[in-house]
């Protein structure tokens with residue numbers, strides 16, 4: 756009885772991976788499905804313009820409201836200083852060129868832009 760057991764710690768054979776090629780740096784550019792919307796910035800003028808509302812994405816024609824600006828007030832003050840304060844200082848408030856036009860969306864009522872001439 757030879758009892759000298761060879762203590763063959765029978766290790767499981769080391770799994771030798773086949774020389775697989777390393778995972779390639781896949782440089783495939785996935786076609787992105789997201790659309791890049793290159794919208795021409797609509798130049799706002801004193802008149803209503805057709806525009807896609809940035810807020811509600813509706814294709815709308817803007818509503819234009821006159822609004823007073825610093826320029827309006829400056830003109831009024833200037834006219835008042837010049838002595839035309841018997842009503843003339845109100846002229847800037849009626850003159851289109853002294854007012855800014857505020858474009859709003861008729862659908863969601865959000866302000867789209869201001870035309871300041």
Ligand SMILES: [Zn+2]
Nearest residue numbers: 808811860863
């Ligand atoms: Zn809108």
